[in-house]
Amino acid sequence: MRKLPGLSAMRVFEVVGQTRSFTRAAERLNLTQSAVSKQIKNLEDDIREPLIIRHHHRLELTPAGTALLETIRQAFHDIEMSLRGIAEKQNRNRLRINVPPTFAKRWLVPRLAGLKSSLPEIDISIGTELSDSMAERGLLDCAVRFGDGEWPTLDASLLMSEKHIVVAAPSLLEGKVLATPGDLAQFTFLHVLASPDQRYLTWRHWLDAAGFPDLDTSRGLEFDVLDLAIEAARCGLGVTIADRSMVRNDLRSGTLRQLFDIQVEGHESYWFVTRPQAALAPNVQAFRAWLFCEAEAESR
Numbered sequence: 001m002r003k004l005p006g007l008s009a010m011r012v013f014e015v016v017g018q019t020r021s022f023t024r025a026a027e028r029l030n031l032t033q034s035a036v037s038k039q040i041k042n043l044e045d046d047i048r049e050p051l052i053i054r055h056h057h058r059l060e061l062t063p064a065g066t067a068l069l070e071t072i073r074q075a076f077h078d079i080e081m082s083l084r085g086i087a088e089k090q091n092r093n094r095l096r097i098n099v100p101p102t103f104a105k106r107w108l109v110p111r112l113a114g115l116k117s118s119l120p121e122i123d124i125s126i127g128t129e130l131s132d133s134m135a136e137r138g139l140l141d142c143a144v145r146f147g148d149g150e151w152p153t154l155d156a157s158l159l160m161s162e163k164h165i166v167v168a169a170p171s172l173l174e175g176k177v178l179a180t181p182g183d184l185a186q187f188t189f190l191h192v193l194a195s196p197d198q199r200y201l202t203w204r205h206w207l208d209a210a211g212f213p214d215l216d217t218s219r220g221l222e223f224d225v226l227d228l229a230i231e232a233a234r235c236g237l238g239v240t241i242a243d244r245s246m247v248r249n250d251l252r253s254g255t256l257r258q259l260f261d262i263q264v265e266g267h268e269s270y271w272f273v274t275r276p277q278a279a280l281a282p283n284v285q286a287f288r289a290w291l292f293c294e295a296e297a298e299s300r
Contacts, residue, residue, distance in 0.1 A: 005046045010072050012039040013051065017069035020059045094123045095283045098143040101128040102227040103270060106246040108144075111294055118290055122283050141284050142274045144291075154273040160295045162243040162266025164202050167256040169236040181210040181260055188238030189220030190229045202241040202266070209264045230256075245298055 015025040016036065026033045044051050051065035061069060099108055104126055115124070127140075149156045168187065177183060191199045203217045221238060223229045229240045230247060234255050242256075243266065250256035272288060274280060280288070 005043050009039045009043040009046075011076070012036055013043055013065075014069065014072045014076065016040060016052070016059065017061060017065065017072075020061075022059070093121055093283065094125065095287055096125045096127070096139050096141050097287070098127045098130065098140050100144065100146045100270075101225050102230075102246055103144060103146070104128050105227055106230070106249070110249065114294070115287075115290060119283075119286050122287065124287075141281065142272065142287065145271050145273050147268050147271065149269065149271050151271075151273060153276065155276045156271040156273045157292075159270045159272045159292065160245065160298065161269040163245070164206055164241050164264045164266055165244050165247075165262070166206060166239055166259040167230075167233055167242050167247055167250070168239040168259055169234055170254065170257050172233075172236045172238070173257065173259075178259060181207065181212045181262070182215060184239055184259070185215060189217045190232050190238045190240035191217075191220055191222045192226050192229050192240075193222050193224045196224075202264075205267070206241055206262065206264050210260065210262050248298075 012025065012029060012031075015028055016022065019025045019028065022033050022036050022040075025031075026036045029036065040052060047064075047068075049064045050062050051068060053060040053062060108126070112124070115122075144159060145151065145154075145156070149158065166181075166184070172187065176186065189203060191203065194200045199222065204213075207213055207215050207217070221229075221232060223232065226242065226246060230242055230250070232238060233240045233242070234250065239259065244251075244263065247256050251258060272291060274284065
């Protein structure tokens with residue numbers, strides 16, 4: 001049987017650790033200052049280790065206090081996520097998905113009205129941070145991932161492949177001559193980062209296909225998501241490589257223009273992923289069918 005201090009004492013310590021003040025902790029917890037101080041003292045007595053150094057106008061955590069605070073924060077977070085997951089699973093109409101930021105803004109959100117029209121009974125929650133790995137206890141029902149499809153812990157189905165084109169704002173092109181792809185050297189190149197210190201090789205692949213592999217693209221602006229590079233291009237800051245599906249509305253409206261009739265297949269794609277060997281809930285099946293129907297219509 002586990003021998004642990006009371007949860008109330010650990011909750012009080014968490015708030016004291018966050019505020020570094022008995023007074024502010026008491027206000028937040030709706031307790032008296034003496035009650036807060038007593039809870040901390042009891043906790044220190046239970047574990048036989050000082051957690052807080054009491055100065056005249058401030059509190060300081062001991063090394064043991066710092067370590068315990070981090071552990072308690074994580075434990076309460078895990079409990080909260082577990083309780084939320086249990087409660088949310090009762091709402092069978094709620095669908096939680098995770099998608100890349102650019103895909104969310106430029107492909108999925110413009111289609112949400114159609115989704116609600118086709119599947120009015122589904123309430124959708126969209127996240128763009130990859131903090132949920134889709135472990136068994138996670139909150140996500142499904143996700144769209146960008147990559148090569150190799151996720152050993154997930155079932156992945158190819159949704160759509162990238163088709164790379166060069167785009168720029170019409171204002172950037174005024175008075176400029178673009179006879180060959182080599183003339184792109186007069187513009188600022190806009191790059192997307194695959195990691196903090198490495199760019200995606202989309203410019204290299206496109207220039208290879210265009211027959212200008214030696215064009216120097218080393219300089220330019222870098223962005224950690226494609227959407228920012230597209231926005232920079234829309235603002236006339238330079239030229240970028242973009243997936244045609246992500247800029248289709250810009251091309252239609254004229255806010256971006258494709259440069260040269262060259263399109264290159266991307267080396268990575270968008271995939272629909274679920275937990276392995278799991279029977280898909282009806283709302284996930286319905287969303288998957290809608291998603292692939294939209295992707296097929298896009299490819300046509």
